[in-house]
Amino acid sequence: MDLIIPGSGLIIWQIIGFGILLFILGKFAWKPILSALDERETAIEGALKAAENARNEMANLKAENEKLLQEARLERDQILKSATETSAKLIEEARTEASKAGAKLIEDAKAVIETEKKAALAEVKNQVATLTLQVTEKLLRKNLEDDKAQKELVQEFVKDLKLN
Template sequence: MDLIVPGSGLVIWQIIGFSIFFYILAKFAWKPILAALESRESSIEDSLKAAEVARNEMANLKAENERIIQEAKIERDEMLLKASETVKQMIEEAKNTASIEGAKMIENAKAAIETEKFAALEEVKVQVGVLALEIAEKILKKNFSEVAAQQALVERLVKDIKLN
C-alpha cells in the first residue's frame, strides 16, 4: 500500500514545491501568458470583424458590379439603336441625294436635247436659205425674155418644192 498512498512528507514537499512554482508562474509568466492570450483573442476577433467587413464590401462590390453591368448593357443598347437610326438616316439622305442628282441629270439631258434640236432646226433653216438662194440664182440666170419659158420654169420649181 505504500506504493499507492504517498507519504505525508512527500505530499507537503510537493505542495510547497507546487506553491513556489505557482508563485513564480503567477509572478513572472502568468501575466505575459494572459496578455498573449488576450492579444491573440483580440487579433482573432479583429480578423473576424475584418473578414465580416470584407465580406460585406464584397457583397457591395458585387451589387455595384451588377449595377454597372446593367448600365453598360442599357448604354450599349442605346448606342446600337442610335447607330441603327443614323444608318437609316444616312441611307435616306443618300436616296434623296441620288434622286435629286438623277432629276438634275435628266433636266440637263432634256436641255441638251432641246439645244441640239434648236441647232438642227437652225441648220435646216440655213440649208433651206442656201437652197432658196441657189434657186433664185438659177432663176435669175435664165433669160427672162420668153414668158412661156419663165412660166414653165416656175411650175417645174413649184413641183420640185411640193415633192420634197
C-alpha cells in the same frame, strides 16, 4: 465535534500552500494565459473584422462591376441604336441625294436636248433657207436665161412697184 473545529496545523499549511499557489500562479501562470487569450481574442476579432470588410468590399466591387456592366450594356445599346439610326439616315440622305441628282440630270438633259433641238431646228431652217435660195437661184437663173423672160419679169416688178 472536532469535525467543525478547524485544526491549527492544517490552517497554517493551507495559508502557506494557498498563498504560494496564489503567488506563483498569479505571477507566472494566469498573466501569460490571460494575456495570450486577450491577444488571441483581439487577433480573432481583427481577422473577423478584416474578413467582414473584405466581404463588404467584394460585394461593393461586385455591385460596381454589375453597374459598370449595366452601363456598358446601355451604352452599347445606345451606340448600336444611334449607329442604326445614323446609317438609316445616311441611306435615306443618299437616296434623296441620288434621286435629286438624277432628277437634275434628267432636267439638264432635257434642257440640253431642248437647246440642241432648237439649234438643230434653227440649223435645219437655215439649211432649208439656203437650199431654198440656191434652188430658187437656180430656178431663176434657168427661167431668166432669155431676154424676153427677163423683160417680162422686170415689167412685172415695176408694175408691182408702181402699185405700191
